[in-house]
Structures are given as structure tokens and as C-alpha cells.
Amino acid sequence: MATTPASGSVDGAGRKQIVTSLATAAIAMRDVAVARGGRQIWSGATLEIPRGSFTALIGPNGSGKSTLASLVLGQLQPSNGSLSVLGEVPHRGNPAIGLVPQNHALDKASAVQCRDVVALGLAGTRWGMGLRGKQVGLAVDAALEAVDGMTFGKRRFGEVSGGQQQRVSIAQALITSPEMLVLDEPLAGLDLLGQVEIVELVHHINHDRGVTVVFITHDLNPLLAHIDSVLYIHNGTPQFGTTDEVVDSDVLTELYGTPVQVTRTADGCVFTRAE
Numbered sequence: 001m002a003t004t005p006a007s008g009s010v011d012g013a014g015r016k017q018i019v020t021s022l023a024t025a026a027i028a029m030r031d032v033a034v035a036r037g038g039r040q041i042w043s044g045a046t047l048e049i050p051r052g053s054f055t056a057l058i059g060p061n062g063s064g065k066s067t068l069a070s071l072v073l074g075q076l077q078p079s080n081g082s083l084s085v086l087g088e089v090p091h092r093g094n095p096a097i098g099l100v101p102q103n104h105a106l107d108k109a110s111a112v113q114c115r116d117v118v119a120l121g122l123a124g125t126r127w128g129m130g131l132r133g134k135q136v137g138l139a140v141d142a143a144l145e146a147v148d149g150m151t152f153g154k155r156r157f158g159e160v161s162g163g164q165q166q167r168v169s170i171a172q173a174l175i176t177s178p179e180m181l182v183l184d185e186p187l188a189g190l191d192l193l194g195q196v197e198i199v200e201l202v203h204h205i206n207h208d209r210g211v212t213v214v215f216i217t218h219d220l221n222p223l224l225a226h227i228d229s230v231l232y233i234h235n236g237t238p239q240f241g242t243t244d245e246v247v248d249s250d251v252l253t254e255l256y257g258t259p260v261q262v263t264r265t266a267d268g269c270v271f272t273r274a275e
């Protein structure tokens with residue numbers, strides 16, 4: 001088990017490094033449970049997500065995926081157990097964690113410019129305090145460049161495509177140069193090409209910058225070429241495994257509650273399909 005370096009990083013050859021030391025896990029849970037409105041959502045979570053990893057988070061509707069994201073962001077407290085995120089107790093407004101929320105909170109008919117949506121990522125974080133207008137503009141440029149979004153930065157958020165809106169959301173999450181990115185169903189509503197483009201973009205953020213990624217999704221297929229691990233919520237308990245362990249016909253059939261076939265082709269492609 002590696003003990004150094006202290007975070008996900010990219011080595012001299014451009015390969016990403018995944019750090020698995022307990023002390024340096026991106027997310028470490030010990031017997032964590034969470035409740036909402038007086039009802040337990042899930043419990044018994046004991047797991048470590050390594051820094052630098054690209055993890056898919058799956059589970060049925062209502063199983064508590066977004067709830068797990070809220071815990072990691074410090075928006076909710078565990079009802080049991082201990083939780084550490086990037087070596088700290090989670091707290092709100094942590095610039096080291098970027099969130100791409102489920103169903104972007106902004107009205108889809110919003111007249112706000114995409115650039116201004118990106119700048120909103122600075123609100124409520126220490127990172128944004130004291131930045132002057134010009135510096136904010138430069139930070140927005142850098143975030144939009146990172147998502148290949150400079151061409152539509154000045155267009156109204158409500159008028160760009162769903163895929164471009166997701167890029168804006170990702171740029172908003174990237175503006176504080178986070179160490180970890182949590183994306184809550186960013187593929188929802190996108191066509192196949194749009195899904196591939198977002199997955200490739202997130203892959204590069206993970207691979208090139210060493211950003212730890214937790215990617216909530218209902219469909220693993222678009223992610224299979226890039227994820228190294230899967231966090232799944234099953235029977236009220238989040239569990240973590242490598243992609244090889246979880247992407248298995250028996251495991252996925254049990255998880256989804258319907259027959260799932262995992263196929264590995266000669267050239268290394270893996271895909272799943274319902275029988």
C-alpha cells in the first residue's frame with residue numbers, strides 16, 4: 001500500500017498515480033450512517049476511496065447517491081460513524097471539492113450568461129474572497145478553457161445545448177481548482193455523443209490533473225473505459241470495489257435486480273446489457 005505522495009498526481013510519464021494510503025484517502029468512512037427527515041437512508045458504510053481515482057457511484061433511485069454527495073460536501077452530517085474527506089471533517093464551502101449538481105439548479109430558461117454561471121462557483125468559498133473583477137474574469141476564462149467552452153461563454157445559459165450546459169456546470173465546479181470533483185448524474189438527458197464528450201472531458205480532468213472523481217450515474221457503460229472503481233449502494237449499504245470486482249454479470253444482476261450480462265471483447269472493451 002502506498003503512503004506517499006499525499007495526493008492524486010500525474011507522474012513524469014503522464015500516467016496518473018492513485019494513492020491508497022488510509023491517511024490520504026480522498027474519502028474514508030467508518031461505519032457511517034445517514035438519516036433524512038428522521039428516516040435512515042443507508043448505514044454500515046466502511047470504505048476508502050483513493051485519491052486520484054475515478055469512481056462511478058451507482059444505486060437505484062432513492063438509494064441515497066445524492067445524499068452521499070451531500071455528506072461529502074458537508075451539507076449533511078452522518079447520524080453514525082466517522083467520515084473524512086481529503087483528510088478533514090467535511091465542511092461547507094470547501095474550495096477543494098467541486099460539485100456538479102443533479103438537475104442544474106438554474107432555470108433552464110435562464111438569461112444569465114454562461115460566464116456568470118461559471119463565476120458563481122466562487123460564491124461562498126474562501127478561494128473567491130478578495131478576487132477583483134479582472135481576476136474573476138481570468139479565472140472564468142481558465143475554467144471555460146478547461147471544458148472547451150470559450151466559444152459559448154457569452155451566450156445565455158438557457159440558450160445553449162444540454163451538453164454545453166453540463167460543460168458550464170463542470171467549469172463552475174472547476175473554478176476553485178478542486179482536488180476532488182463530485183458529479184451528480186451529469187449524463188442525464190444527453191444523447192450518446194453528448195455523453196461520450198462529457199465522459200472524455202471528465203477523464204482528462206482526472207487523468208491529466210490528478211483530480212479525484214466521484215461520478216454518479218445510472219448507466220456504467222459510458223464510463224467503463226475510464227473508471228477504476230465503483231461505489232454502489234445496495235440493500236441500504238454503500239460498498240466499494242474495483243471495476244473488475246463489480247463489473248461482473250452476477251454482481252450487477254444482483255445490484256440492478258434484473259439480469260445483466262457483462263461482455264468483454266477481444267480488444268479489451270467491456271459493456272453490460274440487460275438480457
Ligand SMILES: Nc1ncnc2c1ncn2[C@@H]1O[C@H](COP(=O)(O)OP(=O)(O)OP(=O)(O)O)[C@@H](O)[C@H]1O
Binds near residue numbers: 037041062065066067
Ligand atoms: N431534503 C430531504 N429531506 C428528507 N428526505 C430526503 C431529502 N432529500 C432526499 N430525501 C430522501 O432520501 C432518500 C435518498 O434520496 P437521494 O436523492 O439521495 O437518492 P438518489 O439515489 O440520489 O436518487 P435519484 O437516483 O433519484 O437521484 C430518498 O428516499 C429521498 O426521498
Ligand SMILES: [Mg+2]
Binds near residue numbers: 065066067
Ligand atoms: Mg440523486
